[in-house]
Amino acid sequence: MADLDLEEIRNQRLAQLQAQNRGNNANNQEVLKEKQQHEDMRNAILSQVLDQSARARLSTLSLGKPEKGKMVENMIVSMAQKGQLMGRLGEKELINILESINKQTSKKSVSVKFDRRRAALDIDDDL
Structure with a gap:
């Protein structure tokens, strides 16, 4: 008896999971x-x-540079939608x-200075 009940519960649960999966697949396809x-x-x-x-x-x-290309594309599309572009761009x-x-997105490089003399002096102190 317990085996039949257990099998029935498993089948019900499997049916529920399959129904959920079909619903998720439909949503994913829509997206x-x-x-x-x-x-x-x-x-x-x-x-x-x-x-x-x-x-x-x-x-x-x-x-x-995929991220920069996407940024430029987005900018051009938004300019076109706002009517800021007259004619085709060459x-x-x-x-x-x-x-x-x-010019707008240029990053200032950070410079790191390493004092070799001081590092060399620190090593000599350990000896």
Whole structure:
């Protein structure tokens, strides 16, 4: 008797888990579909706003520095949606945008100085 009850409980639990899994898969598919639609919209905007040479330069940038490429793409898409861009951007205009971004995001390098004499003196004291 106990084995039959246990088997029935296992089957019920398995059915519940399978139902949950089907629900999660449906939600995941919806999220992926929304992300794909968003990416398609971004690509459509970029292809309308950028000419072929600028698009190639942006692709090259994205290959080398993906986070910077994404940032530039986001900026161009937002500028296009706000109506700040007049006409298509060429390679020179894209280079100007990239230079302005580099000036804004340039990080100041931190320099670390190491005094070798002092380190050498510390070692001599240990001997």
